[in-house]
Amino acid sequence: MAALTAPSLASETIAHIGSFEVRNTLLMAWLAMAVLFVVAFLTWRTKYKEIPGRFQAFMEMIIEGFFDFWDSIIDDPVQTRMIYPLVTSIFIFLIIANWMGILPGVGSILVRGQAEGHATMIPLLRSMNADVNMTLAFALISIIATQVFGIAALGVLPYAGKFLVAPWKDPIGCFVGFLEIVAEFAKIISFTFRLFGNIFAGEVLIVVISFLLPFIAPIPFLGLEIFVGFIQALVFSMLTAVFVKMATMAHGGHEGVHELAHA
Numbered sequence: 001m002a003a004l005t006a007p008s009l010a011s012e013t014i015a016h017i018g019s020f021e022v023r024n025t026l027l028m029a030w031l032a033m034a035v036l037f038v039v040a041f042l043t044w045r046t047k048y049k050e051i052p053g054r055f056q057a058f059m060e061m062i063i064e065g066f067f068d069f070w071d072s073i074i075d076d077p078v079q080t081r082m083i084y085p086l087v088t089s090i091f092i093f094l095i096i097a098n099w100m101g102i103l104p105g106v107g108s109i110l111v112r113g114q115a116e117g118h119a120t121m122i123p124l125l126r127s128m129n130a131d132v133n134m135t136l137a138f139a140l141i142s143i144i145a146t147q148v149f150g151i152a153a154l155g156v157l158p159y160a161g162k163f164l165v166a167p168w169k170d171p172i173g174c175f176v177g178f179l180e181i182v183a184e185f186a187k188i189i190s191f192t193f194r195l196f197g198n199i200f201a202g203e204v205l206i207v208v209i210s211f212l213l214p215f216i217a218p219i220p221f222l223g224l225e226i227f228v229g230f231i232q233a234l235v236f237s238m239l240t241a242v243f244v245k246m247a248t249m250a251h252g253g254h255e256g257v258h259e260l261a262h263a
Contacts, residue, residue, distance in 0.1 A: 006201070007097025007107065007123070007126065007130065007203045007204060007207065009027040009129075009200070011023040011026070011126060011130065012024050012123065012126075014111055014122065014124060015029065019248075021120050021168045023131065024122065024123055024125055024126040024217035025126050025127070025128050025129075025130060025131035025133075025134060026128075026131075026134075027099065027124070027125060028097065028100060028106070028125050028127060029128045029134065031100065031125075032093060032096045032097040032100055032128060033093075035096055035100075036092065036093065036096065042055065042144065043055075043056070043059050055141075057148065058203075059153060065153050066084070066088045066091075067080065067081075067084060070083070070087055070088070071242055072085055073144040073187030073238065073241050073245070074241060074244075074245055079153075079245070081249065082149065083149065083240075083241060083244050086145055086240065086244075087238075087241045087244075088237070088239045089233065090138065090141075090142065090233075090236060090237045090240060091233050091236075091237035092241070094138070094195075094229075094232065094236055094237070095229060095230055095233035095234075096224075097127070097128040097129060098127065098128075098129060098199065098228075098233060099226060099229050099230075100127070100128075100175060100228075100231075101126070101128065101129070101130070101199065101202075101203075101207070101225075102127075102202075102222050102225050102226065102227070105124075105125065105128065105207075106123070106125045106126065107123045107125065107126055107127075107203065107207070108123070109123065109125065110122065110123060110124065110179060110229075111123075111124045111125045126203070127199050127202075127203060129154050129195050129196060129199040129232075130196070130199050130200045131196075132192060132193070132196045134190045134193045134196075135191070135193070135196040136151040136188075137194040138191065138192075138195070138236065139187070139188045139189075139191035139192045139195075140188065141235070142239075142240045142243070143184060143191070143243075144189075145188055145240070146240070146242070146243045146244050147184075147247065149161075149244045149247055149248055150162075150247030150248055153247070153248035154248065159247075160244075162177065162180060163177045163180050164177055165177045170246055173187050176217075187243065191236065191239070194232070194235070194236075195232050195236060198228055198232050199229075199232070199236075202224075202225045202228055202229075205221060206218055206222070206223075206225065208222055209221050224246035249255060
């Protein structure tokens, strides 16, 4: 029953490339990227015909659907085109990785590896986002991209003016600016542990239910994990879009200064 051992809080090392540790969650990330590369290659092979086939028509429907969805949030087609590659890539990568985490064999195929400093039998594959390092990387990408879009839209000094206000000119504005800086770091923590916590909790839930009532009982919970994986990917990408929208707004107004977009 080794396969039913509760998953560890940290991912496990399954191999080494020189001094580089290959972890089971990293291997799952590579597999998710491989799926995306295959889909991208198949899309490229369509040669973007004027009269599309079924696969090309399906991909065009997805792309157009995503654009319409993000534009309903951003409410600015020009700005939507700027952030579309970022938020759509985040959503697709996260949802594929989340759903691949419940495939048969994930967490149950064991190999000899390193866990907590000693050799033992560990899962060959684990859900990518069950590793806090992965979710932290996504959080940093999201928040750094938000700052880049904000600076590109407003300029360096106007954007910095949202956070740095002279206290002798505007004491309240200075305090609010300090809170804004704290909020940016809080977003990283929130992004990281929301996604990690939900995916890791799902792993533990499936293991516990499989141990108590194997075969039939886990099926509804697998369906729940599909729904949770979708929601977490959607929330992460949607919040990224909202934060970018807020970052490109002029300080103290909602008129939205998009100098780069309208140049």
